[in-house]
Amino acid sequence: MAKITLDIFRFDEATDAVPHRDAVVVDVPETTTVLDALETAKAEIDGSISFRRSCRSAICGSCSMNINGITGLACKTPCNTVMDEKGVVVVDPMPNFQPMKDLVVHMDPFWDKYSRLKPYLQPADADSTHERERRVSPEDMKKLVDVANCIMCATCYALCPVVSVDPAFAGPAAIAYAYRFIEDVRDGQRKERIAQISEDYLWLCAHCYACSYCPKHVDPHDRIIDVKRASIKDRVLMNERGPRHALVVSKTIKQTGMLAETEVIQGTIGRFNVRGLLKVAPLGLRMAAKGKMPPPFVKPIPKVDEVRTIFEALEVPVS
Amino acid sequence: MVVIGGGLAGMRAAVEAAEGGADVAIISKMHPVRSHSGAAQGGINAALGNREEDSTTAHTFDTVKGSDYLADQDAAAAMCDDAPKQIIWLEHRGCIFSRLPDGRIAQRPFGGAGTPRTCYSADVTGLVILHTLWEQLERFGVKVYEEYFCTALAVDDGVGSGVVAYNMRNGDLELVTAKATIFATGGAGRMYLKTTNGYASTADGMGIAYKAGIPLMDMEFMQFHPTTLKENGVLMTEGARGEGAHLLNALGERFMFNYAPNKGELASRDVVSRAEWTEILAGRGIDGCVLLDMRHLGREKILERLPQIRELALDATGKDAIEEPIPILPGAHYTMGGIETDKWGATRVPGVYAAGECANVSVHGANRLGGNSLLETIVFGARSATHALDYIKKIGDVKPSEKTLANERDRVGALLARTGGTRAPALRRAMNETMSANTFIFRDDAGLAKAVDDVTLVRKQFDEDAYVMDKSKTFNTDLVGAMETDFLIDASLALAAGARARTESRGAQARTDYPERDDANWLKHTLAWRQPAGPPRLDYSRAVTITEFDPQVRTY
Ligand SMILES: Cc1cc2nc3c(=O)[nH]c(=O)nc-3n(C[C@H](O)[C@H](O)[C@H](O)COP(=O)(O)OP(=O)(O)OC[C@H]3O[C@@H](n4cnc5c(N)ncnc54)[C@H](O)[C@@H]3O)c2cc1C
Ligand code: SF4
Ligand code: SF4
Ligand code: FES
Numbered sequence: 001m002a003k004i005t006l007d008i009f010r011f012d013e014a015t016d017a018v019p020h021r022d023a024v025v026v027d028v029p030e031t032t033t034v035l036d037a038l039e040t041a042k043a044e045i046d047g048s049i050s051f052r053r054s055c056r057s058a059i060c061g062s063c064s065m066n067i068n069g070i071t072g073l074a075c076k077t078p079c080n081t082v083m084d085e086k087g088v089v090v091v092d093p094m095p096n097f098q099p100m101k102d103l104v105v106h107m108d109p110f111w112d113k114y115s116r117l118k119p120y121l122q123p124a125d126a127d128s129t130h131e132r133e134r135r136v137s138p139e140d141m142k143k144l145v146d147v148a149n150c151i152m153c154a155t156c157y158a159l160c161p162v163v164s165v166d167p168a169f170a171g172p173a174a175i176a177y178a179y180r181f182i183e184d185v186r187d188g189q190r191k192e193r194i195a196q197i198s199e200d201y202l203w204l205c206a207h208c209y210a211c212s213y214c215p216k217h218v219d220p221h222d223r224i225i226d227v228k229r230a231s232i233k234d235r236v237l238m239n240e241r242g243p244r245h246a247l248v249v250s251k252t253i254k255q256t257g258m259l260a261e262t263e264v265i266q267g268t269i270g271r272f273n274v275r276g277l278l279k280v281a282p283l284g285l286r287m288a289a290k291g292k293m294p295p296p297f298v299k300p301i302p303k304v305d306e307v308r309t310i311f312e313a314l315e316v317p318v319s
Numbered sequence: 320m321v322v323i324g325g326g327l328a329g330m331r332a333a334v335e336a337a338e339g340g341a342d343v344a345i346i347s348k349m350h351p352v353r354s355h356s357g358a359a360q361g362g363i364n365a366a367l368g369n370r371e372e373d374s375t376t377a378h379t380f381d382t383v384k385g386s387d388y389l390a391d392q393d394a395a396a397a398m399c400d401d402a403p404k405q406i407i408w409l410e411h412r413g414c415i416f417s418r419l420p421d422g423r424i425a426q427r428p429f430g431g432a433g434t435p436r437t438c439y440s441a442d443v444t445g446l447v448i449l450h451t452l453w454e455q456l457e458r459f460g461v462k463v464y465e466e467y468f469c470t471a472l473a474v475d476d477g478v479g480s481g482v483v484a485y486n487m488r489n490g491d492l493e494l495v496t497a498k499a500t501i502f503a504t505g506g507a508g509r510m511y512l513k514t515t516n517g518y519a520s521t522a523d524g525m526g527i528a529y530k531a532g533i534p535l536m537d538m539e540f541m542q543f544h545p546t547t548l549k550e551n552g553v554l555m556t557e558g559a560r561g562e563g564a565h566l567l568n569a570l571g572e573r574f575m576f577n578y579a580p581n582k583g584e585l586a587s588r589d590v591v592s593r594a595e596w597t598e599i600l601a602g603r604g605i606d607g608c609v610l611l612d613m614r615h616l617g618r619e620k621i622l623e624r625l626p627q628i629r630e631l632a633l634d635a636t637g638k639d640a641i642e643e644p645i646p647i648l649p650g651a652h653y654t655m656g657g658i659e660t661d662k663w664g665a666t667r668v669p670g671v672y673a674a675g676e677c678a679n680v681s682v683h684g685a686n687r688l689g690g691n692s693l694l695e696t697i698v699f700g701a702r703s704a705t706h707a708l709d710y711i712k713k714i715g716d717v718k719p720s721e722k723t724l725a726n727e728r729d730r731v732g733a734l735l736a737r738t739g740g741t742r743a744p745a746l747r748r749a750m751n752e753t754m755s756a757n758t759f760i761f762r763d764d765a766g767l768a769k770a771v772d773d774v775t776l777v778r779k780q781f782d783e784d785a786y787v788m789d790k791s792k793t794f795n796t797d798l799v800g801a802m803e804t805d806f807l808i809d810a811s812l813a814l815a816a817g818a819r820a821r822t823e824s825r826g827a828q829a830r831t832d833y834p835e836r837d838d839a840n841w842l843k844h845t846l847a848w849r850q851p852a853g854p855p856r857l858d859y860s861r862a863v864t865i866t867e868f869d870p871q872v873r874t875y
Contacts, residue, residue, distance in 0.1 A: 014489070014793045036551075043744035047788030047797035052353075055517040057553045057631055059446060060353045076634060100488070101794040107350070120454035121413030133410040135422030144415045145440060148447050149627075152352050186413065 002030040002087060004037055004079050008049060009092040012101050019099070023088075024049070034082065034089060035063050035074035038103075051103040058215060061153035065103045066092040071158040073215045094158035096167075109167060110154050113174035116200060117193070121181065124188030134186050147180045147223060149216045156211035156220050162204050170200035172211035172220035179223040182230055194227065194236040202227060203242020244268050254311050257301035261294035320344075320707055321482060321497035323469045323524060325351030327445070327693060328675025329503030330452035331700030332707075337459040339708040344462040346469055346484050346495065348519065348799070351453050355505055355517045356696065359445025360627060361558035362427060362437035363697070364690035365402035369423045371434045375399045376867075378436060382691060383868045385431040385587050386684025387826035387836065389537065389844070391864035394662040395682045398691075398698045405697045406438055414451040415440050417624075427561045427624075429689045431587040431875070435561075437690040442556050442627045445693060467493075468799050469523065471727050472500065472531040472671065473719035479670035480719035482527075483727045487799065490792030492731060494724040498717050499670050499707035502528060502658060503700065506676040509747075509803075510811045511651035512755040515547050515554040524677035526806025528658045529813070533666045534846040534858070536679040538656030538810065539818035540827045542687055543760050545591040546611050547650030550635040555611055555628045555647055557689040560584040562624055566595065567610040567644060568603040579875040586875035589686040589827045592649035596760045599648065608646035617641075649760060653692060655683045655827065656814065659846060659861075664703025670710060670717070672703040681844065684863075685826020734801055740786030743801035746808075750777045754811050758818055763832045767819035771854055774812045779852070781808055813847040816854040821845060838870050 004026055011019035024041045032040075035053055042049045052062040056075045063074040068082050068090050083089045097105035123134070156172040157163055163171050170178075178197040181187050202224070211220045230236075232243055248267025252260035265284075269276040287293050301307075320336050322329045325347035336343040345351065366373040378399035383390050410416060410424065417425040417440050429437040440447040456463065466487040473480045473494070481496040504524030508516025529535050545566070546555040560566070566584050568574045578594040579586035586594075595609050603609075613621055613629075618641050621629055629640045638645055657679035664672045664680065675696040682695055753773035757766035781804065789797035823837035824830045842863045847855035 012791050012793050014791070042797070043742075047742060047744075048791060050789075050791075050794050050796055052349075054349055054353050054519045055355060055358050056551065057358060057517075058634070059358045059443075059627070060349075060355070060517065062349070062353050078634075101791065104794045111350070115457060118457070120458040121411075123411070127411040130407075130411065133407055133416075133424050136418055137422055138418045138420060138425075141415060141418045145417070145443075145447075148415045148440065148450065149443060151357070151446070181413075184413065 001027050003027055004032070004083060005086070005088045006037055006041055007088055007090045008102065009099075010102055011099050013099065022046070028079070030080040031078050033075050034067055034077045034079055034091065037079055037089070038074065038091070050101045059151055061151035064094055064153040064155045064158065066094060066158070070213070071095065071155050072213070073153060073155065076215055094154060096158045096160065096163045097154075107154065110157055110171070110173070113170050113200070114177060116170070117174060117178050117181070117196065119177060119181070121184065121187055122189045123186050136185055140185050143183050144180055147176050147218055150176055150218045151216055153215065156214050159210040159213060161208060161210065162206055166201065166204060168201060169204050170197060170202065172205075172224065174200070175202060175205070175227055176218055176220040176223040179227050182227060191234055191236050194231045194234060197227060198231060198237050198240060198242065202231070203240070203245070241268050244270070250311070252298070254308055255300065256298045257304040257307040258298050260298040262296050320499045320501070320704075320711060321346060321495055322501045322503055323347075323482060324354070324503035324505060324675070324677070325349070325463060325465070326354035326356040326503060326505050326675060327448060327452060327696035328700040329501070330456060331697050332501045332503060332674055332704040333461050334452060334455045334459060335701045335704035336708060337461050339704065341708055341711065344464060345456070346464045346467045346482070348466065348468045348487070348523075350465045351456065351463060352449055354449060355520055356693070357446045357449045358517060358554070359693055360442040360554065360556035361429065361561065362439030362444045362690050363406065363448070363693035364429065364432070364436045364688070365406040365438055365694065366399065366436055367403050367406060367424060367426065367438065369419060370426045373434045373436055375402065377433055378402065380868055381432050382682065382688055383684070384873060385686055385688040387686055387873055388838070388842065388868075388870040389540070389681065389684030389825060389863055391662070391681045392866040392868060393864050394680045396866065397662050397702070398682050398695060401698045402694055405694070405701065409448060409451055409697070412451055412455055415447045417441060427558060428585060429561050430557050430582075430585045430591065431688045432690070437558070437561065439558060441623070442558055442625050448693065448697075468802065469504075469527060470731070470802060471723055472527050473723040474531050474668055474671070475717065475720050477668070478714070478717065479668050480717040483724055485731065485799070487794055490795060492724060492727050494719055494721070496717065496719055498711040498714055499672065501664070501672040501674060501703050501707060502677050503673070503675045504677045506654040507807065507810045508651045508654065510751070510754050510807055510814065512751040513547070513552040514651040515544055515552055516651070521803035522654075522806045522810035523803060524673060525658055526809045528666065528671065528673065529809055529849045531668070532849070533668055533671065534659045534848050535656060535810070535813045536659035536844050536846055536861070537681065537685070537817070538813040538847055539821055539845060540655035540685045541651060541758070541814060542588055542653035542655060542827050543592045543649040544652035545588055545595055545649050546647040547652070548632065548635050549606075549608050549646055549648055552650045553631050553635060554652070555632065555645060556625070557588070559611060559613055559625055559628060562620065563616055564611055564613040565615075566591070567612050568598045569605045570603060574598050574603070582875040587686055588689065589829075590875055592760055593829055595649055605646060608648045610644035611647045612644040613640045614642065614644065653687055655679065655685065655687055656817070663706040664699050665706055670714070672707055674699040674703045685828060731798070734785060734787050734798060735790055737786050740784040741780055742786050742788060743804040746777050746781050746785060747804045750774055750808055750811055754815070758815055760829060762818055762828065762830050764819060767815055770815035771812065771819060774808060774815055775853055778808050778812060781805060809849065813855050816857060817845040817847055820857050842870065
């Protein structure tokens with residue numbers, strides 16, 4: 001048994017203007033999960049400590065919270081892996097959400113991101129044409145099973161820096177869910193779905209990898225790449241900035257082995273999009289003033305062929 | 320129509336009702352995808368015959384035999400006959416089932432089944448079905464009142480007229496009018512200290528219906544699952560044994576063949592749990608456990624088909640199932656008993672239905688087969704809605720009386736007003752301890768009498784002295800937890816009383832003082848009627864329905 005101090009964020013939206021913190025000491029085995037420590041604190045010390053939980057086995061997605069500054073499932077985090085040398089564990093509600101009470105947050109914006117996907121199978125043919133199940137190969141199903149492990153815990157959403165600056169961004173979990181339908185061979189709305197998720201700012205993802213810290217190994221970041229690739233492969237909304245940017249970046253790197261920034265800007269915004277280019281002109285002028293203006297043309301690096309073989313190996317579509 | 324509960328049974332009912340044109344809403348104490356159905360790992364049974372020839376009659380027979388002949392055979396047949404259709408229904412709506420090389424749905428062997436009949440998705444079957452049904456709610460725009468806790472059922476002029484629900488976000492109690500109410504609130508594993516059930520499996524629907532005068536049936540039959548982790552009660556799916564895992568005692572023996580010469584590890588759950596417990600009591604256990612050995616399945620198969628349980632075991636025990644056997648023991652898992660219904664999910668009160676684990680239709684009788692309860696949620700979720708759709712067309716408007724709401728306001732008000740007393744977690748612990756000590760795998764009269772007395776005392780303490788510490792109106796889980804404890808106490812008392820009165824051993828109930836099954840006296844259901852104080856009144860007016868299969872000696 002060990003004495004563990006839970007340093008807890010306390011807040012009640014109905015009565016408190018500002019949050020405060022409580023330190024609660026519980027006597028539990030060191031290997032106890034943060035969730036069980038909270039349960040003990042609630043049962044034995046202070047019944048008003050509030051948090052969500054249900055399965056206590058990392059499958060219901062209820063108990064995500066910020067533990068020592070990192071968001072994760074309380075029921076999957078043993079105290080001894082996070083406490084400091086004094087036995088203190090700091091718990092806060094998930095970031096990127098409005099707190100409701102203590103560790104409980106308002107989840108509605110997260111659920112709305114799913115609703116926007118029309119998250120249900122829309123097959124190309126009528127069910128009645130199949131007396132039995134639709135046939136799907138084990139490999140095609142396997143792809144979906146891996147994302148189906150998502151428990152909608154919002155850990156990734158809470159960790160995402162783009163969500164924190166632009167709440168309209170679909171966020172990693174919803175994009176992974178979109179992938180689940182986009183890659184489902186039974187679904188008939190592939191293009192529409194890609195278009196929808198693109199409109200929900202798919203291309204804003206900054207590829208920071210924060211959401212790779214997914215407790216269920218869904219790796220939403222990799223699914224985001226998959227969806228972006230699908231979007232280019234299927235040529236959906238190719239005139240938007242996202243795909244244009246991705247393509248011109250890879251094009252210049254393939255051609256020169258380097259990022260040709262001037263061309264990237266033109267390519268992303270559009271060479272003939274005068275208004276768009278004028279908008280970035282002040283930035284260009286400021287850069288020029290600081291001597292940071294990128295050169296208009298970039299010469300290929302000596303061993304550019306080697307770079308090109310990387311593209312071929314990865315089968316990155318360029319054009 | 321209102322459906323209480325957003326697990327598989329509740330969502331299946333709501334989708335059926337919505338497609339049938341009803342104005343339907345779900346009230347759930349959690350977001351639907353948080354429901355404990357999502358924890359189901361192993362699979363769902365249907366005689367699709369994708370791997371070996373199979374028939375719905377064979378499925379019915381296995382179910383009836385598994386039930387130790389306490390299931391109502393007409394209900395069991397209704398379920399097994401409907402199973403293939405319901406699986407195809409789920410598949411057509413996008414459910415992600417694992418596949419055979421030819422693209423059809425894969426099936427795995429499960430305990431007590433004659434053929435590989437269990438459809439699955441790796442070891443996350445419950446989760447994928449839960450998501451499929453939630454997607455259908457989105458599709459049909461079914462309104463979900465999430466984080467509303469149902470506290471009471473309104474019965475006016477003998478018919479169900481709605482419910483009272485507590486809005487967890489702001490502390491309001493609201494009266495909900497409904498011509499038909501379907502309870503789908505899940506199981507009651509939290510009666511016990513160690514259980515595979517999550518925190519939310521607290522007998523709510525059972526307690527609510529019971530308080531409103533509907534009997535609970537066969538509550539004494541609680542399934543103890545053979546393979547749960549000692550550390551936290553978490554389940555290791557039967558799918559592991561279905562895929563070929565062994566059970567070993569301290570001597571390294573595959574002891575199951577001493578108990579079930581033909582089926583070994585794949586005997587029915589009650590048989591396996593008793594065998595394990597017998598081994599442990601005989602000193603052939605290791606730290607109070609036996610071992611679940613998956614090593615010979617190999618890394619690839621474990622990672623492909625059983626990845627979740629490997630990780631759960633690793634998290635809880637530090638042992639990697641690929642390299643080491645996992646210590647396991649039996650734990651409380653499934654509540655066969657529940658709200659008495661007919662084979663359409665209808666209770667004795669018109670307009671009130673129950674489906675899923677909170678109901679007792681009786682398809683599982685004295686012991687449920689693995690893979691049959693996910694099936695039950697789907698089949699009887701749909702059937703109860705079908706019946707209710709018909710019923711609501713026939714009756715006029717209903718109006719729940721304000722009295723029900725006023726009563727609930729008083730009850731909740733009294734709990735919140737008390738400034739001292741015994742907190743619900745302590746009361747629950749006292750109940751859990753006696754239930755675990757006296758109503759576990761092997762039972763006898765003295766122990767059961769003690770359980771009845773102990774829980775009766777807890778009942779009294781709760782009524783007189785229960786104290787809720789949190790007075791907040793926002794997300795008051797201290798209050799909700801106390802109300803859950805209230806329901807659990809009722810369910811526990813019905814269980815202990817029913818077990819004591821049933822002087823035989825059948826399925827999950829093993830009485831050391833009455834070791835034999837007694838078909839002459841006990842081919843009948845236990846109906847428990849709530850009394851204002853003390854144990855329930857027991858009534859045996861409902862006989863078991865036997866159609867095709869005459870009771871036989873049950874061996875595996
Ligand atoms: C770990 C585990 C593994 C399992 N594996 C399998 C398997 O492989 N195959 C199989 O066939 N069966 C399995 N089972 C059994 C099966 O999963 C359950 O019996 C089934 O999922 C129960 O579904 P349900 O819809 O009845 O209840 P649940 O899924 O428990 O849902 C209950 C719902 O009711 C709501 N609710 C409860 N009380 C209230 C209230 N007072 N007010 C409002 N809402 C309320 C909850 O919010 C929840 O939405 C397993 C069970 C467990 C615990
Ligand atoms: S992708 Fe992972 S982190 Fe994100 S919601 Fe799903 S399970 Fe949670
Ligand atoms: S990789 Fe993209 S989605 Fe994931 S956290 Fe970073 S910005 Fe957000
Ligand atoms: S309690 Fe279910 S994920 Fe943690």
